[in-house]
Each structure stands twice: as C-alpha cells, then as structure tokens.
Amino acid sequence: MSTASESGGRGSTTRAVIVDDSRFMRTLIRRLLEEGGIEVVGEADDGSEAVDAVVEYDPDVVTMDIEMPTMNGIEAVEAIMDEHPTPVLMLSAHAEEDADVTFEALDRGAVDFVTKPGGEVTSSMPQVKRELVEKVESAARVDLSANARMSSKNASAATSASTSSAERTGAGASGVTTSRPSRKADSEPSASAAAGRSYPDAGTLVIGASTGGPNVVERVLSGLPRAANLRVLVVQHMPEGFTGRFSTRLDDKSEYTVQEAEESERIGPGEARVAPGGHHLVVSGDRNGRLRLELTETEPIHGVRPAVDLVMASAAENAAHPLCAVLLTGMGRDGVDGMGRIADAGGHTIAQDEATSAIFGMPKRAIETGSVETVAPAEEIAENALQYFAEE
Template sequence: MSTSAAGGPTRAVVVDDSRFMRTLIRTLLEDADVEVVADASNGKEAISVVDEHRPDVVTMDIEMPEMNGLDAVEGIMDECPTPVLMLSAHAEEDADVTFEALDRGAVDFVTKPGGEVTSEMPRVKRELVEKIQSAAAVDLSATQRRTRPPKAESEPQTTPESSASATTSTALPQEGSTLVVGASTGGPNVVERVLAGLPADAGLRVLVVQHMPKGFTKRFAARLDGRCDYDVREAEDGERIGPGQIRVAPGGSHLLVTADRAGRLKLELSDDDPLHGVKPAIDLTMASAAEVVDAPLAGVLLTGMGRDGVEGMTRISRAGGHTVAQDEETSAIFGMPKRAIEAGCVDVIAPDGRITEETLRGITT
C-alpha cells in the first residue's frame, strides 16, 4: 500500500488531455491503493485542482490544450508547490521537453505505454507506482535550496579519518583518477551541477549512473556535454574511457568496468536482470570499478530512494577509495545517501554545492 507522509494513503491528482489515459492511470493507481482525489484535462485546470485538493503528488502529461504540462508545472510550483511526476512518450524528441520540465520543478518522469497498451501494462503499473511513491516522498524545500548558493555555515561533515587527510581543493587529482557518480530521483540537476564544477585540467575519468529509462540517457548525456568541460556521451559496449571523458550508463543496461591487457579501463554493457529493481544499477558500476581501478578512485552517491549504491560505496571504501554522499538538507530524497552513511562507508557528507570540491579534495596528490 502506498502511504503519504501523514500516514494515510498517497493522494494523487492525474492530469492528461486524454480521457482514456486519465481513466487508465486512475485504475492503475487505485489498484495499488493510491487515492486519486481528482483529475484534470489541461494545465490551467490542473493548477486549480491541485490548489483545491492539495495532493501528495501529481502525474502530468506534457502536450495538452490551453496550457501544456511545462507551464502547469511552473504554475504549480509558484502557487501550491507539489511533487510532479511527468508522463513522457518514448520518442527521443520528447526527452528534451522532459528535461525542461525537470528544470521547471518536476521531480521525476515515467514513460507512457506505447504500442500495444495491454502488453505494456505490467511495466507501466510497476514503474508508475514506484515513481509515485518516490515522487510523493520528495522534499521540495531541498530542491528549492539547491537553486541558491550554498550557505557559508553549511560545512561538509567528515569522519576523523577523512578530515585528517584533507588537502586543498586547488591541487589536481593524480593521473588516471576515476570518479563514479550515482543518482536517482531528484538527481539529474544535481549530477549536472557536480560535473559542471569539474575543472578540465583535472583529467578525471568519470562514470555516471542515473536511474533513467532507455531512450533518455542519450539525451541526458548530450545535455551534460553542453554544460561541462568534459567529453560526455552515453557509454558504448567495449569502448575505453580516458582522461577528460564522462560516460553515462545507458537506460536498460548495466555498466561494468573492466581492464584491457594494457591496463586501460574498458566499459562493458550487461543485459543482466535489474538489481534493486533498477537497470542500470549503481552498485554494479561502483563495485566493478573498485575491483579494477588501481589509480585514485572516488564514489559519489546523490539523492534517491532505496539502497542502490550502498554496496558499491562500501566496495570503493574498502578498496581505499574516497566516498562522498549528498547531505539531507539538499537531497530531494535522503534515501540512498542516508543508507550509505549508516553503513559506515562514507568519508564526507556534503551539500550539493560542495560535492565537487570535496570529491576532488579526496583524490588530489
């Protein structure tokens, strides 16, 4: 059963211009004990309905008459801030619009059923319910705090071991240093901010695992490529990753790190079953990197629900790597970072605006 923060059933508003889709989504949610308190057929109506019913979460279509989903998200965030889950089509051209919705305040997205609706139902229901639960748990005040410069008093928390070994942030990482970043709900904008802060002359090899469906990670990589100083692309099976390159795990595949005969890092894509219900899984990428990387290694775990990344951060820590987790104040969902911290495998806990600095500090010479 899906429950709200107040302890009752999760309360949702469904927004879509298609009567069929509204009915379908309502049926799927109510079957999972999510209470659909109202629906709306366009963005303008959605703002009014959300203001009236004050739900825990909103599912929002993108293309609608009178007012589209993007403007509706903005209106909701201005008038009655509520977690919004976007419903996006599979088409690649819709990915950019979906990311714009995230920029405007939406917390996550799920893909609509495509082709034969009946055959898609098990996937759609599973993903929709999981995403609804995650979205309803989002701390919107944390996402709003991320838009402001980090406060001077918001110092990173360190363990005695990490504080004793801290170096200045102006030093450059050792040659061959590798960084693995993992994120889930609320993560795309934080990942962007962390990567944008990496100086080009640091020459890191960076792997990003963001829980995201197939078809969206390629556009996510292109988006990151335009906003940081590194070469960013979606990872390809068998390719080698070198200094100054960032590779994003493709949606629908696990990303593993191996080493070739010359000791260079090689990437492999795996079609194994989902781990923790996700594919790609942060744990698998981090654990494989911890096994083969013999240069300085760092792991960063950002906002998200669940425990993916905990085992991976543990492996990196045991291998002598540096680990950084996002703090509770700036995490949309303090789930994965909290569990990693509780597992004792995190060296530094930092607000999103300090994560890049603290990561570099841990792998500098």
C-alpha cells in the first residue's frame, strides 16, 4: 500500500495500471506516462478486468476511466477498495456531467482526478503530459490508511450523533463532524458548536488543500455555524470546470452560502467562495465587514493556479482581524509561505495532522517552518478554528 511519503513508493519507479475501454486512449496514456518515467505494468478495458489487474500486478496507482462496459469506473473503484486497496486516479472528461460522477468516485474512494487527455496531438500535449504524470506520482503516494481512519471517525461521529443528542451539544469535535445530506435544512450539529459562544461581527478563514482535500474541505465547512460570522475562502487544487460543481457540493453541506468566486465581488459574514480553477484568488480589501475579491490569470505559483500562497498572503495584507489559515493534505509546498505570512500578521494557523492526511506534504512543510500554531486531525479543525474566533 502506498504511504504518505513524498520521496517515492516501494521503489524508484512508480508502477501503474491503465483502465480505459478505448485502445487508442490506453495507448496514448501509456505513452505519456512512460515518457514521464512511469512504469505501466498492466492495462484493462473495463472495471471487472481492472480489479483482476490490480490484484495481479499490485501497482502503486491506477488510472481509471469513468464510462466503461460491464463495470464502470465508480463500481471498479469500490471493488478495488474492497478487494485490494490501491490509490485510484480518475480520468474525467471536461464536462459538467462528468464532474458530478467524478466527485461520486472520490466519495467511493478515488484519491484524485485529472482531465482526460484529448485524442488530438496539439501544442498543449507537453502540458497535458506533465499534469498527468504529476497527478499519477502524487496519487501513488497517497496514504489510504489515512482515508480509512477519517472514514471510520466519520462513521463513529454519525452513530454518536444519531443516538445521543447530549453528546452533540458537548464540547469537542464530535458535535461538528456529523455527515449529513444537507446542512441547509438541518443545522443542529454546527449550531451546537456555537452554543454559549459569541463571535466578532466578521472574521476571515482561509482554507488551502490539494490531493485528498475535497472531502476534508467539506468536513471543515460543514462544521462551521453561520453564527460564527466568517468570510471563508477556499483554494482546492482542481482543474477549471470542476470548482463550480465543488462549490455546489460545499453549499449543500454547509450553513454558509458557497459559490465559485467572481471578479471584483464583495463577500460578507456567512459567505464562502472557492477559487475557480485556472485563476488565482486574491483579497484586495476589507471594508465594512466585506472582503473585496479579485481574480487573476498571472503565472502559476508552484506549478498551480489557483495557489494557496497567493490568497493567504493577500488576506494577511488586506483582511481585518481576526484571521485564521488552515492548510490541509497535499503534495508540495503551496501554502507554506502563506501560512508564514498569516502567522507574521498575528493570525491563527492550523495544519492537518499526518494521521488523517492523504499526503502529509504541504502541512508537514508548514509545520517545519515553525509558523503553525496548531496541528489537528481533520475532525477537529473546524472546532479549533471556532475556538480561535470565539470572543472571551
């Protein structure tokens, strides 16, 4: 099983199985991966064959198509996680309907996704290859046991919440981590987190995440009561075309109004914005309790756009206190400098711990700089942030 280490898997070369019902696409993906130094140890043209190939070859990672005969990609992900847990990277077409299915695959156990290469050879192919190889390398290093631990704690919290309302209103993280279809209609868990507390008229929470982040971001947002009066900014490394659907998912599970950020808009307490794929998000001002947001298409930072560093640095410079930054699971160092900027500005900084991080890269590097005040498991991050924002 892959681990959270960023220094490599079982050997010096990442081993992959390719799953796609198109022979042409399998050939193209194989070529791109092998040119990028990935060893392709097996192929499959449907989900059932994929399960057999994973058992036979024991790869570091699987690239998985979504629509296939006999057994589709989502069913294959579930079967692989049941029979031979292996990191699965979904290859998704750039379409809204595929975005919904892709997020469902993440719910079932896939660790990340990448836009599926087009069939034509264009000038963008080197970039496509670089992104595919980087995503495969990152997915291969995911610690699946971290996901299992977090899922187990989710189940325990849900069971506790359904059997004891007294536990829901007590202190600690269990009252804010219950998994629910929609928090808009039922706000009891996060309302309990606000019980007995008062909050400033406006606070700012910045959340950054990469590989393994979507479900953790959902968990943090679902644990924030509207009464906390936060303006929330989310940067999740995600391709253009998917952040809109991600925003909708967060909106369904949060008491906050969550949308994809727009150019020159202002947001106030109770509102959250997600940086759109392909754009940097920056805070340009804070007036009358409302943050002014700008979008840019300047060069990627750390190879990504949006970048966590940029929104954190701009929030440190332009957002009024209280200010809190959260850095979640992910490979690389995006967000490390931003956490330092927020710490220097007097804000509070929280990093996800190793045990619940799919990849303990970004949080680890931030911790090593000394700029992180609190290291917390995924299920305690929302509560820790709320304790910081609560007025004495």
